[in-house]
Amino acid sequence: MVKELVEGYGNYSEPSRVAIVAPNIIDKAVNVYSRHLRPTGMFTFELVTCEYGYLDDISFVITSGSLYNLSVFREVGSFEDDFFIDYVDLEYCLHALSLGYKILVACGALLVHSLGKREERRFFWRKEYPRFHSPDRWYYQSRNRILILKKYLSKNPFLFFYEGINVIYGILRMLIFEDQRSSKIKAFILGSIHGLRNEV
Secondary structure (H helix, E strand, O other): OHHHHHHHHHHOOOHHHEEEEEEEEEEOOOOEEOOEEEEOOOOOEEEEOOOOOEEOOOOOOOOOOOEEOHHHHHHHOOOOHHHOOOOHHHHHHHHHHHOOOEEEEEEEEEEEEOOOOOOOEEEOOEEEOOOOOOHHHHHHHHHHHHHHHHHHOOOOOHHHHHHHHHHHHHHHHHHHHOOOHHHHHHHHHHHHHHHHOOOO
16 A cells, blocks of 8 residues: 555645545445545535546545645644544645645555445335434534534535535435434534634
């Protein structure tokens, strides 16, 4: 995996502009490849899998298994400590992109990884993969989501629609498949309020 990451960095046309080279992640719980957010317009986006070569026009990757360009890291700065757990990697990626850097996914660099406690469930004809996050995770996700949108939405308006769909879909999936529903809804509401108030 590391060999593929390094080769992806070295083979890129402008390696000095690369902030992160990330692996192609397979969720070991459900054997599904991660999809990556790619803007297709000011207000539109698509989710793409990494099939061959590399992706270089995506908005963020997760930190796990990624190689960071240290010279870029010195300019971008450290991770957002107040975020604690959720949206830390997304904030760093959006910050790097705002400074003109690139984020790559090397398709041949495979990382088997756990994304939450996902389990396959069926809803009529559809397969779903709820993550079974704790109420604490629901709190941090909702709080940090608001903080991210307040900071980066003006330059990335498609994030409003991407995150909006994520919220609606995530809540519906949680209500159908998961436990601790009332606690998670309360954590979501409280996190959103604290995000709007800039409480960290």
